[in-house]
Amino acid sequence: MKKWKIISPLVAIGLWWLLAGLGLLGKGTPTPLAVVKGFGHLVMTGLPPGYHLQGHLAASLVRVFTGFGIALVVGVPLGILMGYSSALETAVDPLVEVVRPVPPLAWLPLAVIWFGIGLASSAFIIALGAFFPIVLNTVSGVKSVDPRLVEAAQTLGARDRTILARVLVPGAMPSIITGVRIGMGIAWMSLIAAELLGVRNGYGLGYMIMTARDLARNDLLVAGIVVIGFVAFLVDWFIRLLEKRLLRWR
């Protein structure tokens, strides 16, 4: 069955090649071969020349993990507390529900004023995007823990801290990881958009794509898209691997 996994990408590439080769996809749509060559150009020559793919990738990874790390460190504890204390949830929820639906990108102009065009502003945008799925999934994870388990622990004389660490957090873990996976996906989307404005050090995958667009080099643009998709896929695969480890007790 595992073999079937490669079928949909292969069909997509084949179809793309056929349609682009026949000129049915519109002027300037590169063929898969042009994209492979474009990938070589990104690695060897760089875009703009001298700014290689490796550097763009490293800069973007730093931004994603900084922003995502902030969302994780703030989001999970807040989510656990909100799930644990209904008073806190009632107090915080209205704010969360109003800010949550706002696309992180709408904050971009303000982020530039507050944090400039460096790491801080993209980290802010990414953290904002990843924060809400992490918080909300953590809250629902904590709430989904059977109250009888908590009561049982209490009767056995467990203290609040122990209940939190031994009952609530492990019980909420599957839901927390779901939040982490969704959050990571949004973090990537926010990253690309945050970099489209321009970045201070001249590196970033979104910045690279914007440069390709400005220069009408769609072969390089699509190569950049493929890189982003592939890296995001690898990151998600890593999280799922981590999930298996963390949830071994199940």
Next chain:
Amino acid sequence: MRTRTARASQASRRHLVVCVALIIGLCASLALAGCGTSAKTSKVVKVGYLRNDLHELAYYVASQKGYYKDQGLDVREGGVFNAGPEEMSAFSAGQLDIGFVGTAPVMTFAGQGMADVKIVAQANMGGSSIIVRPGLDAPDVAALKGRTIAIPGNATVQDFLLRMALEKAGVDQSEVRIIVVKPPEMLPALASGQIDAAVAWEPYPTMAVAQGSGRVLETSEKIWPHHPCCMVIADAKFLDENPDVVKRFVAAHVKATQYIQKNQLEAGDMAHLFTGQDTAVARAAIKSIEFGFRPDIKKLEQYATFMSQAGVIKDKNAGAFVRGLVDSSFLPGSP
């Protein structure tokens, strides 16, 4: 039970008949309406332009003053874009007939074979400036040595202007740090000292001064007098099929440009309405833009040579490339 079903099916059949009749009626009236519009002589022209770009004011003036209508043209907004490359992509997709857009994206897309267009008129010359952050001790361009300077994009006219200015001032490109930042973000980046200088088109330099987030170090008029900036372009296929329409469009454009040249104050107020820009800023910004409709082939060649050297356009013969791209035959005084 059976009768009820029979009655129900009869009722639904009646509904069906009514529906079909209605649909036929609707189609007929639409067809008639279609005949009505096609009977009019005015030709629909789909125009694209850039949001918040004062260089393209002639488009707004011609629309508001009815110059297009006078020429029997029904000019419609085909698309408002944030940036030139997006507008050029719309040309690639065959969705626009005529567009107002910067020289850089036109040459880039034409040079990469991604859009088949012709430059039929100029929209403006000049209208860019090097601005520096407040408090930067820089009396001239030479003082930018060792500084971080933002441009709106690689191989843009602003990129070229900066390289020219640095060369004139005897500063090597390796002695400065050039990065790409989009113009709206340049102002906060200057104000917070994240970048030392930036090259941008109007209204951003005037806005920077008005907001106190920068001052003008050098205008593009000083760096490269009367340099090409925004262009009026036509889709090549549209041009082939409708040369008379393009001619009329260009005539309206020339009239609008002349209006702006003669009525600067009113033009400033129209610029305010066009972009939503503050009136004072709009009036001030208009003054640093030179409006003109005739493309300067020599200057375009100069720019094409720069782009060719930068590898942005494939054609190594800049002169032939520009001559193939520009079609001035629709301008007044042309054969």
